[in-house]
Amino acid sequence: MKLKKTTVDFETSIAPWLGKTMKIVDYYIQELMIDHNLDLTKEQMIVLKRLHDKDGIPQNELAFLTLRNKSSLTRLLVKMEKKGYILRTQDQLDKRVNKVFLTEKGRETYIQTRPVITQLIDTMETNISEIEKQQMITLLQKIQFNFTSIKPTL
Secondary structure (H helix, E strand, C coil): CCCCCCCCCHHHCHHHHHHHHHHHHHHHHHHHHHHCCCCCCHHHHHHHHHHHHCCCEEHHHHHHHCCCCHHHHHHHHHHHHHCCCEEEEECCCCCCCEEEEECHHHHHHHHHHHHHHHHHHHHHCCCCCHHHHHHHHHHHHHHHHHHHCCCCCC
């Protein structure tokens, strides 16, 4: 059986540009964390933000909100517990459910991330007009919809 030769021009595709941009953003966030003396990863910062918005949420809900699978979130939460940022407790009514809470240290650390996020956004949006920003958001929403509205074929 002959395989059909398919050529793909990755340079004119959106995928490598999104991937490279996210790697640059991830690196920049990590450098900002170091510069601000924060012992925090981007993923941990996202968890702190979610808990700041709604403290005491079930671990399963937190996995959904942070787009992580349950086992990778558990590993992340264990690290965050060791750092003193969060506390997990069993739900009184349903012992199968763990609720996740910010500690005082976690709350203070989240507040310390605000200048980091502000600097990140300022850097990211330099030389980008409000119209371009809205266009970018619309395009990214379309890309996200494209992936969430289809079932992968095997």
